[in-house]
Amino acid sequence: MFKFYTIPSEDIIDxxxxxxxxxxxxxxxxxxxxxxxxxxxxxxxxxxGHEKEYYKNNPGSSVQDFEDWKKHATEHDGYTWYAEQQQRNSVAQTIALCSFTDKNDNNLMWSHYTNNHKGICIEYKPELFEYLKTQKGYLVFWKVNYSDEPPIVKGLDDVNQKVEKLMFNKQSEWKYESEHRIVFLSDKDTEFIPIERKFIKAIYIGSRADTDIDKKILSVCNNTDIEVYYGITLGKTYKVHFEKYKNGTIYSRAFWR
Structure with a gap:
């Protein structure tokens, strides 16, 4: 699996x-x-099943409260919209995720997620995901489904069903990302999970990455098993290809460098 990164400074490489x-x-x-x-x-x-679910979510409510809810949900068109937004916000506030893809040569991905080929792409070994599944808060790891219409969530779907439908469905326009997501329970905007470097297979450097970024990556990967590749956008096709780093070799990666 691959993940693209923007590199705003050398510190993020460490x-x-x-x-x-x-x-x-x-x-x-x-x-x-x-x-x-x-x-x-x-x-x-x-x-x-709605009556039981209602009392579960609203402890202390009366039979009349439930009847009032049924009447309101049936007669007010805006109720469903409000309930959708309430549930959507509730999930968003308790979920954090990390996205991966199964290919690393898509030009759009390099442009959108590495600041126009100035960042990097990291290839991770399958063992990483087995490790992440053992970490606190882990929920699910799955491939994203792409469709022209949003998924339908039933009122009585359980939490896991709702999370899977919400977290693993996107518009068809995003299909080129071929995205896989690993999802955790978290209320933080950003969180970093420590991993061992043995899970990192290779680093792919964008064709417009600064020389300082190149040098930093080579330094960090020195004396490790992590392979380093340069993304090449010169040639006779539009396809990005990669050449493995070899000491002493000069790589012509983009015509404006």
Whole structure:
């Protein structure tokens, strides 16, 4: 699996691939898609099970309270919309995630997530995800589904069903990302999970990365098993390809360098 990173300064390189390497989790509120976690709620107040669920979520309520809720949910068109936003916000405030992809040669990904090919892409070994599944707060690791319409969430879906539908569905326009997500319970905007460097297989340096970034990565990866590759955008095709670093070799990566 691969993950793209913008590198605003050399310090972040140590945090990502140094001796005390980490994986960054971000709150669902901080994701770049304004339609993130969007869904369509299907509530049938008369369906069997709603009464039990109502009292579970509203302890101390009376039978009349439940009847009032049924009437309100049935007769007010805005109720479903309000309930959707309430549940969407509730999930977003308690969930953090980290996104990966199964390919590293997509030009759009390099442009969008590495500051126009100036950042890096890290390849992680499969063992990383087995390790992350043992960490506190882990919920689920799954591939994102892409569709033209938001998923339908039933009023009586349990928490796990709701999280899976909200967290693993995106618009079809994002399909090029081929995204996989690992999701944790967290109320923080940003959180870093320590990992061992043995889980890092390779680093791919963007074709427009600054020379200082190159040197820092080579220094950090020196005397480790982490392979280093340069992204090459010169040639006869639009496809990004990679050449493994070899000491003493000069890599012509982008025509404006």
């Amino acid at each position: 945090k990502l691939i140094g001796e005390e390497a980490t994986i960054k989790l971000s709150s669902a509120f901080n994701l770049n898609d304004p339609y993130e976690l969007k869904f369509n709620l299907d509530i049938d107040p008369l369906a069997e």
